[in-house]
Amino acid sequence: MRAAQIAGFGAPEVLQINDVDRPAPGAGEVLVSVEASSVNGLDTIVRAGGLRIVTGRRFPIGVGLDFAGVVAATGAGVDRHRVGDRVWGTVHPLRRHAVAGAADYVVVPADRLGPAPADLSAVEAASLVVAGTTALIALRDTLHLRAGERLLVRGAAGGVGTAAVQLAHAMGGHVTALARERHAGALRALGADEVLDYGATAAERTGPFDVVLDTVGSELSRYRRRLARDGRMATIALSASSLAAIAASSVHGARRIRALSADPGTAVLRDLADRVASGVLRPVVDSVYPLADIASAHRAFERGGVVGKQVVAVAGERPNPL
Structure with a gap:
């Protein structure tokens, strides 16, 4: 599978799309087939080396704090999510990840996921996580x-x-x-x-x-x-x-x-989905980039001057579909 990874700390040019082994969910974990991710401030800080006390200097490092997609598999003890469910969520913001949200698949604990709003596309959902x-x-x-x-x-x-x-x-x-x-x-x-x-x-x-x-x-x-x-x-x-x-x-x-450094779990994600469903909150997407061009999404984020989010579209042809 494909994964966006940091080859070394620095400008967006350090981002690479690498072929890696697809992870498998362990007990209490869920494998998500990612359809979209977005660019957040934490992503650029990690890429630039601002959190090396957390990530260390062992490369490559996965990038992509959030994601929206579909449950592809579940580990032992997971009964809240089923294969085929549409979900959104985040990886842990203060842990090193070899593979994170900007990848074909990502494994996360079940309590970091919530049901994605039914009326939103994956790109729209990723912009709000x-x-x-x-x-x-x-x-x-x-x-x-x-x-x-x-x-x-x-x-x-x-x-x-x-x-x-x-x-x-x-x-x-x-x-x-x-x-x-x-x-x-x-x-x-x-x-x-x-x-x-x-x-x-x-x-x-x-x-x-x-x-x-x-x-x-x-x-x-x-x-x-x-x-x-x-x-x-x-x-x-x-x-x-x-x-x-x-x-x-x-x-x-x-x-x-x-x-403030938010780290949402299932309850907050459900609350947010309810607010989307009620019409209180709608996505604001400035631009969408393919996974292969995630570096351009980072550049656009750092330039600023836009309204809303830069989103990375991950879904498409997968080299090794489940």
Whole structure:
């Protein structure tokens, strides 16, 4: 089977499509025939060597945090999933994987899967796995957004941002999206009450906000100062500078900056699927790339300036179908 793998840390050019042995599920595991995966920030960090303390330096390293596909086989003790079920899920974000989501097949523990929304294609589903669950966990469990509260979403045009705008709108929040001016129409269509041009709007000219969800990682302290008295702020963008800002904010109690790294299990994936089915959340796909051109998907992700997700289409001719 084919698998996208990192041959060495560096730019997207280090990504290779290699022929590898198809894995077999062990006890409590499920083999998924992958139809699509998406590009997430963690994928590019791993590729660049930013998590080498986790991955080590033994190559190749699998790439692709999330996936959508069909159950191909199950290991002993798995009764929740059956062959032929359409599913979506993630590999563990903080473990080394020789084969991950961007491959013809992937093996994961059963509790990392959920039923994929019936009305979505595999490409659409893959675009929402990490983006949607991250936004849901951030707004519901970390920031506890309540109806009527004013929310700022920084980086609102990205995958997590577009999901957060939709979910926050459905939760009754007043949503201000910070993004490029040319994306204003798309973000209003997703539920934003107000769109600010990040290139022309200083942090000091915004707010106050009850809640700030950051997907950018810069100027965190400036935006923390825009919080109301009982405001809450979280960021999903972890770097040396953002970690320093998070640490410095700890003296501010409830108004500190929280770091968020979502790791969804079956319950969150089911919840997200229900929200898709109810019409609360819809996928936003910017572009789709074949598995063979996953490097271009990574380049597009790192350039930014788009609305929604870069998705890698994996389904097609499989050299060794089950």
